[in-house]
Each structure stands twice: as structure tokens, then as C-alpha cells.
Amino acid sequence: MIADITNKDELEKIVEKIYKENGKIDILVNNAGITIGEPSESYKEEDWEKTYNVNLKAPFTLSQLVAKYMIKQRSGVIINIISLGAEQGFSNNPAYVAFKGGLKQLTKALAKDWAKYNIQVNNLGPGFIKTDMTKKSWNDLSLRAERSGRIMLDRWRESADLVGPAIFLASDASGYITGQDLYVDGGWLAKGI
Amino acid sequence: MDANILKLFSLKDKVAIVTGAAKGNGRAIAEGFLRAGAAVYFIDILGKELKKTVDQREILMQNI
Numbered sequence: 001m002i003a004d005i006t007n008k009d010e011l012e013k014i015v016e017k018i019y020k021e022n023g024k025i026d027i028l029v030n031n032a033g034i035t036i037g038e039p040s041e042s043y044k045e046e047d048w049e050k051t052y053n054v055n056l057k058a059p060f061t062l063s064q065l066v067a068k069y070m071i072k073q074r075s076g077v078i079i080n081i082i083s084l085g086a087e088q089g090f091s092n093n094p095a096y097v098a099f100k101g102g103l104k105q106l107t108k109a110l111a112k113d114w115a116k117y118n119i120q121v122n123n124l125g126p127g128f129i130k131t132d133m134t135k136k137s138w139n140d141l142s143l144r145a146e147r148s149g150r151i152m153l154d155r156w157r158e159s160a161d162l163v164g165p166a167i168f169l170a171s172d173a174s175g176y177i178t179g180q181d182l183y184v185d186g187g188w189l190a191k192g193i
Numbered sequence: 194m195d196a197n198i199l200k201l202f203s204l205k206d207k208v209a210i211v212t213g214a215a216k217g218n219g220r221a222i223a224e225g226f227l228r229a230g231a232a233v234y235f236i237d238i239l240g241k242e243l244k245k246t247v248d249q250r251e252i253l254m255q256n257i
Contacts, residue, residue: 002240005212015210018234022208027231029222032213032238062212081218126218162218163225170209170226173201 005032005058015065024073027170028066030059030103031081040094051095056102063110067119076119079169080107082181083125087189104181111179120178122169127185129157152187205230215242224250 003010019025034054036047063078070076084090085097086104104123111121128137128147137143138156148156165184168174183189209226213219214235226233227250235250237243 001234001236002238002243003236004238005236014234014236018208018210022232024208025210026207027204027209027226029209029211029219031211031219031222032236058212062210066210129218159218159221163221166222167202167204167225167229170207170231171202171204171229 005062006053008061011058011062011065015062015069019069025066025069025076027077027079028062029079029081029166029170030062032058033081033083033100035093035096037093037096039092043094048095052099055096056099056106059103060106063106063121067110067114067117070119071114071117074118076114076117077170078107078110078119078121079166080104080121080123081126082107082123084127084183084185084188086123086125086181107181108179115178120174122174122177122179123181124162124166124169125181125183125185126162127151127157127183127188129159129161150188150191151185152191155186157184157186203230207231208234210234210236212236215239215246220246 001014003014005011032054034051036051038044038047059080066078067076080103082104083100085093086100090097107121107123114121128151137147162184165182169177169182204226209231211219211223211226211233214223215237223233223235235243235247
């Protein structure tokens, strides 16, 4: 379904339609995100707001809309896709880092508020991967070397590496896990010298 | 251990929504959920890419 997730009316219609078609909604993955890189000292206000709208506001709005039904059915799983930027400072992208950090905390707030309705809310954090979003740092050899040096496992992540952990968090296998961060980062965050 | 332990990881009969599902991480997750048995709604603002992904999804569904 084509939708602009920053448009609440559109989201409302979509969620209602999905509920009507199925009589339930079990899983929401807030994955959509954007990144607009600019130096902090000259970061444009409109880009800050654009990043906020997609990366933090939309996941909250969509979670609220879906929770309406999850609360009714007394079950549900919400997975928020965060980032290494939720933990660490990265150059020239203050909005991305700030709102991924915000999303990480939003997960804990929602996990707390909706646990009584048997809704689990967890974070899934991808490490560095070759996607359109990170193509620039992959193509630049010095940026690539800088990133590879931070990873324990000897390769960059592929999209497929996220699938098992996502299924785990979405399935009954993780029924007692909520408010957690699961990083699929090849050891990036845990690596010392 | 019971062979049915793998059922714990099944998404059969579950209904899932994935945003940003036209490509990359979102697409991989959405297709993974499909393979695990869920009904998956692919949401994206990128209409053209989404159409391509969903067309391929039908092929993927036939292969399951």
C-alpha cells in the first residue's frame, strides 16, 4: 500500500482497512526512515523537521493507531527499527542521531504503558549494511575502512541478517521480551580495542 | 526437544504491517514475515519501488 506515513489521515484509513480485512493486527514494524546529512552548525530547520516527522513522529502515530486494536484484542507486537545512532554520535547528522535516540526511548515508554494490554514493544537495531542509505560510505574506501574496523565479524551486514531476529521478535518465541534493544551489528557496539 | 518447538517461531495466521517495505531492510523483514506464514502489508511512499516489490511478492508467495 502506498502511503505517506507523515499523513495521519492516510495512516488512519490504512490501519482501519487492514483491521477490517483481518479482524486483527498482530505485528507492526516501524522501519521507514530517512537520513539527511548536513553539518550541525548549518543544519536546516526544515530538514530537522522532516527527519522528525518520518523517524519519530510517524512511528508514534502509527503505534497509537495500531494499539487501538491491539488493546482491544489484548495482544500485539511493535518493533521499532533504531540505529547505532541511537547509542553513539555520528558526524553531520544531528537530526538522525537525535530522533533515533528518541525512538529508542519511545519504545521503553510504550512498553511500559501497554504491557498491561499484553503488547510488547522492542527495538531492533541494524548495524552497518549496504543499502541505498549507506551506499555513500560503502563506496568511499576510507569511510568503508573506518566502519569495517568497528565491526567484530569480518563483513558488513546484509539485509537478510535482520530477518531472523525480526521474526524472533515478532513471534511467540519472544513472548516475555519487552522494552529491549536487539542490535544486529556484527559486534559493533560491544567492541573494545 | 519437541520438534514442534519451531512452531514458536512461526508467524502463521498473524497479520503484520511493515513500513518502508519497498526496499532494503523493510523489504527483507516483510518478505521474511511472509515466508514465516504471516499476512503482510507492505507500506511505502515510494510507489514505483513498492509496486515492483509487491509484484515479486506474488512470485514469492507462489514459491512457498
